[in-house]
Amino acid sequence: MRLHDIVIGALISCTSSANSHSLPKARNDIDTQTVPWKRAQAVKEAFEFAWHGYHTYAFPNDELLPVTNSFSNTRNGWGATAVDALSTAILMESQDVVTTIVDYIPTIDFNVSKSNAPVSLFETTIRYLGGMLSAVDLLDGPYQHLTQSPNDTIALTQQAVNLASKLEFAFDTPTGIPSNNLNFGEESFDLSQSTELAVAGSLVLEWTHLSDMVHRVAFANLTQHAEEYLLHPTYQNATIQPFPGLRGTNIDLRTGNFLDVSGSWGGGDDSFYEYLIKMFVYDPGNFTTYKDEWLEAVQSSALSNISSHPYSRPDLTFLASWNGQDVTLVSSHLACFAGGNWILGGLVLGNQTLIDLGQNLTDSCAETYNATLTGIGPEAWEWEDKNFFEDDDEEVDMFIEDNGFNITDASYNLRPEVLESLYYAYRATGDTKYQNLSWKAFRAINATCRTGSGFSSVSNVNAPHGGSFSNFQESYMFAETFKYAYLIQAEDAKVHVAKMGEEQIWVFNTEGHPFKVRDQQ
Template sequence: MVSSAWLLALLGSSSQAYGLRARGPAYEAHPDRAAAVKEAFDRAWAGYYQYAFPNDSLKPISKSFQNDRNGWGASAIDALSTAIIMEDAAVIKQIVDYIPTINFDKSSNDDKVSLFETTIRYLGGLLSAHDLLSSGVSSGTYGINSTQLDAILNQATHLADNLKVGFDTPSGVPINDLLFEQPPRPDTSLTTNGLATIGTLVLEWTRLSDKTGKPEYADLSQKAESYLLNPKPASGEPWPGLLGTNVNVSNGNFMDSSGGWNGGTDSYYEYLIKMYLYDTSRFASYRDSWIEAADSSIKYLASNPSTRPDMTFLAAYNGRDDLSYRSGHLACFDGGNFILGGLTLDKPVYVQFGIELAYSCHETYTATVTGIGPEGFAWQDGSAANTSNNQPVPAEQANFYKESGFWITSGDYILRPEVIESWYYAYRATGDSKYQDWAWTAFKNINATCSTGAGFAEIKDVNAPNGGGFNDFQDSFWFAEVLKYLYMIQSEEAPWQVSATHDNQYVFNTEAHPIKVAGSPV
């Protein structure tokens, strides 16, 4: 159902598998499709640059702006790595010229600064741009000189120097919300932080240390991570590798046993295998924790909808005895992460499971009127042993559930990337062109439904004609993630493309900014 000839061969004998891994699948680029995605990027950028720059986000319908990420130009920084990958010289110049002017000492309207969001968007975006522009990827094509490169890294370092106050807690587990007064300080009224917001810092902060030669940034993030790799008390780890959500910042102890691969916990698991890919010599313990989480997820969380046993989703949990059969678009990155883990570890079972997840999230797209997947959905588990945990199907969606294998709990689409992200990894693992076709169909549907005003806007109901109307907002991750994955799956081979043959030069952070793998060639 979801396999290709290459994957079927991969799942054969170990000798056959390793031989194929050495060669990898064959890929075919579609320049016309890639060009169409680039046109959408340029259109969205033109609207942002005219009506919102240098503020954070475009409001495409009212042709105005919103400073939702502290007023430092989130869309510009998020767009830069995508512009480099697309070889969009004019946009690259506009953003690179802007970077030295950002005042990272003050937040707009005195808004609190999220350590997590600022790390994945701004710090990750700056580090990625520096990696890409100072490597053979760009080869000086864009006329970026050493002074401009230094400014990018200096701004990243200055930002981290302001952010690092978040780690000033008794345990070293950071407080996520910061006040950028002078000097910056954490919001000490907060006593807990979340699994994802603690565990999705280590790639960017370690990369900053590796680039600057200053170990303090890596040390801070890795100390915080240590509480997640060795969770206490035992109730904070209901199954091996699967953790609770909230952590006490005073002592690093878990406060609950609830979690899953959904928002609030998701990218912790994502970064475990990505840290091992970043540096296999330093982060073997991260690999081991990912394997535990992956194995437990397959054993305890994998769930087949009662009306569609061909589909697989991951349940959420509140301890061992209370599973919740609810998920959403945000969690659909999980297929891509399992695929990446399988490729990295030479474990076809993870690749296969990831492809099953990617297929199932694809089905959430094909079932709706717009051809776009919903923000939230639920299902009834098909196993009789779990029927006591199943919630009833809403009467008005009974027929929809019978055919689709899920029902919609939140029908909006906020320009999220995760489903397309998993198709990208499935394509890179198998070379199967159907994943390119899935992505192309999704692009056409998103372009037809979300394009409005000066850019692209969120829609209110994916299962209503024309998306049920718009929300006047274009998030910065539209540039960083959605358009990047849509472009990469159709484009030519390049050093930043994910490799199926153990020669990755980059690893993508959770905002899809490619970070240079430690020790990879310049």
């Protein structure tokens, strides 16, 4: 019996205007919208409000500091927010924003970092490279009417090649597993510094797609070679390994060995698992092994105590972290992408059990939003599966009893993962409760995080007004948070995750940028 048949059997057995310098006014009727297309327009208006603030006070730097109307450059000063915003602006058909960004991208000099910080191979790939490749697919495809000239996508493609060519030296290690933190000036890196699973395992979609787009197989070969170490893991000094299909986190560049056996579906590991099934969506004929590894990881997570239920809320399911086969009952907002990812796997494999499992995770993550004073979920939390969680604070005890978890990091960093999974759940089920949950979450984000000329991360989602503002607007809010809040309401959009039984034409990278699958190119 083939591996995926064994896995599926086990799963079934366990559960059935851009140039303006005056900022637009905030919408007063955002809380009153009930019709999906009106909700979509309200999300678009929030996106354009945030864009205008960025364009007025920060462009072409990386991020807006919305409280002080200033800017920062945490992504090397190449205009991260602009490039990250492009695919969303295209989907929303925000012509002025699209034109501004498309005109800007060819002017970027990727040879020079404008900050003293190293260049992150991972962040540069998912944000800049992913943003440009997605724009080419969209503007050469269903959104051709938004381009001024065919030369626009030619220029975007050339910039993608320029960037990848500059990044290639990252793979010049004894194993071919890339270093993440790069010194562009000297084209060097620290070989003794390990690379995380999510870094080495979250490049293959973008670099393979670029390879297909420009017919340079070397780009794909670099990342697919590195991925082989992750598909067939070896461990250094490990007597106990993780559950089948799961991995450690840190990898030695010189040997390819995992240096630990600790991991999670959250930060540092998350998008490795995400891309296993997404590479199968991209090309089912050539990435069956990736799909089999993903199914094994899902099976181990679903059938072990990694899938854990809080004692006071047994209706909830959270994915715990692991050290070998020991489990720690902690999770995070980042891990909430898993619900949507499992649903995607169910859609492409025609397996309702996977969809049901993903819905359960998605519903549980949505409950972290329902639990807080602001209506926004926290960055991290813990729980107990037996009733011995005690705290000296009676209010904390009551919160745990009612909601099933204890907040360990109350900040909200404008993250998209819950909105992302709600979108996948709606595409799979058509249940309008997911549209309503997404709208409720977006309203809470708009009410709490909108400040000054844009949106800011906040310190405490369970405090009045979210506590304090960090004065930082993440570029991924444009790429993902706004996009998923928009698409779940905008059923007439030209790009969507396909429903059960329909052909998947698009696959979204981990930054929310949609790519055409291989047989559609």
